[in-house]
Amino acid sequence: MCQIKIRNIGPVNNVDLTLKKVTFLLGPQSSGKSTIAKLLCHCQWVEKRCYNNFDEESVRFMNSNTFVSGLIEYHRLEGYFSSKSYLRYEGNYIIIKYENEKVFITRTKNNTYEFPKVCYIPAERNLITAIPNLKKYNDTNDLILYFMYDWFEAREYLKDVDLSTLLQRPISYHYLKKKDTDEIKDGDTPIKLSNASSGVQSILPLCAVMTYVLTSIYERYKPLSAEQRMQLSELLSHLDSVSAQFKQLKAKGVKTKKELGDFLDNPITRQLMDNSTMDMLESLQRKFFYKYTNLYIEEPEQNLFPEAQETLLYWMLKHIQHEKHDNSLFITTHSPYILFALNNCLLGGLVGDKLSQQNRNSREGWIAPKDVAVYEIHDGELKSIQDEDGLLNNNYLNRAYKKISNEYMAMLAHYGD
Numbered sequence: 001m002c003q004i005k006i007r008n009i010g011p012v013n014n015v016d017l018t019l020k021k022v023t024f025l026l027g028p029q030s031s032g033k034s035t036i037a038k039l040l041c042h043c044q045w046v047e048k049r050c051y052n053n054f055d056e057e058s059v060r061f062m063n064s065n066t067f068v069s070g071l072i073e074y075h076r077l078e079g080y081f082s083s084k085s086y087l088r089y090e091g092n093y094i095i096i097k098y099e100n101e102k103v104f105i106t107r108t109k110n111n112t113y114e115f116p117k118v119c120y121i122p123a124e125r126n127l128i129t130a131i132p133n134l135k136k137y138n139d140t141n142d143l144i145l146y147f148m149y150d151w152f153e154a155r156e157y158l159k160d161v162d163l164s165t166l167l168q169r170p171i172s173y174h175y176l177k178k179k180d181t182d183e184i185k186d187g188d189t190p191i192k193l194s195n196a197s198s199g200v201q202s203i204l205p206l207c208a209v210m211t212y213v214l215t216s217i218y219e220r221y222k223p224l225s226a227e228q229r230m231q232l233s234e235l236l237s238h239l240d241s242v243s244a245q246f247k248q249l250k251a252k253g254v255k256t257k258k259e260l261g262d263f264l265d266n267p268i269t270r271q272l273m274d275n276s277t278m279d280m281l282e283s284l285q286r287k288f289f290y291k292y293t294n295l296y297i298e299e300p301e302q303n304l305f306p307e308a309q310e311t312l313l314y315w316m317l318k319h320i321q322h323e324k325h326d327n328s329l330f331i332t333t334h335s336p337y338i339l340f341a342l343n344n345c346l347l348g349g350l351v352g353d354k355l356s357q358q359n360r361n362s363r364e365g366w367i368a369p370k371d372v373a374v375y376e377i378h379d380g381e382l383k384s385i386q387d388e389d390g391l392l393n394n395n396y397l398n399r400a401y402k403k404i405s406n407e408y409m410a411m412l413a414h415y416g417d
Helices: 033-052 054-062 066-075 123-130 143-158 198-214 226-252 257-265 267-273 276-288 306-320 336-354 396-412
Strands: 003-009 012-018 022-026 086-090 094-099 102-107 116-121 160-162 171-176 181-186 189-192 292-298 328-333 372-378 381-384
Touching: 003 033, 012 033, 012 372, 022 033, 022 336, 033 054, 033 066, 033 086, 033 094, 033 116, 033 292, 033 328, 054 066, 054 102, 066 094, 066 143, 116 143, 116 198, 123 143, 123 198, 143 171, 143 198, 160 198, 171 198, 198 292, 198 306, 306 328, 306 336, 328 336, 336 372
Parallel strands: 012 381, 022 328, 022 372, 116 292, 292 328
Antiparallel strands: 003 012, 003 086, 086 094, 094 102, 160 171, 171 181, 181 189, 372 381
């Protein structure tokens, strides 16, 4: 379980947040939602780097301005830090503390860390579908560039994405690899992806990348870092030595029980039977394959009709609850439709077994409230908007709706006078 404390970074004044399997963060524009998501994402990326090579990477982040400069470059947070900025992140492998413009990294006592895929789907995701030849974009080492890499991997691996259920129209996406082009079919009519509607251009990269990083990515080797390639080379050298020693023993021959006993008692055999090789194999296997995904999504409701927002939320909650992988989902939103649909899923998680088949539109998204955290940020501070049972309480969106409704009713009283 990950926790983060943030003080005086950008618009965020005072935030203590504990992640759950699914975490929602809502608030007005420029309130700090994305800032919190980006800080969390960056800390989890640093944690991955330290897991690969703690001694070298932790020193690099602590002895230079790498931690903050990475945030500024990758997440575009220039001007967000001051001498009063404070951050403390506690993950499954490391603790990061940023205070007085210095970074401190220590290891936790938890030995259960496994290598995750960390994926951030930004609000600007429609750029990759709306702008042709975006492959030429490489101005900076930023969030959009790396999301573009995830999109290119996803579309090449998936090739086809059916959006019909989500958009309630017979719309599908096809990647034509030989032509390196993207095509949308609305019914039987093919059009260029760049000419598709804004809703399609927003929901397609979200769904394609989410599908890829939650399912297909586990079927593939992940790219190895320089440190991992060195570790793999060391393992191969060790295995060559083991193989050579076994060949020497085999050449001597083992025919009787006494010879077998002598063989097993041989110092070389004991060395081969110790845990060193298995430890190396297990360690590398934990680093060479993704075990789960930490997924961040900004404003999933973007450019979508309310009914499509509702259907998309059910789809996302269904896919994040994977029985084999302990995935997590962090969503920033200011859509009331997303929250109302979420409340249905939370209630379904409590009483779903008592409902008839006719009352199960949200069934695929039902989730236990204990696995969900919902926060509201306002004036730089955070608070939970869940009651003790996990359902949503009277949050600011409901208050805003009542304010508009009350004004309407007050004016309606004079209509027809």
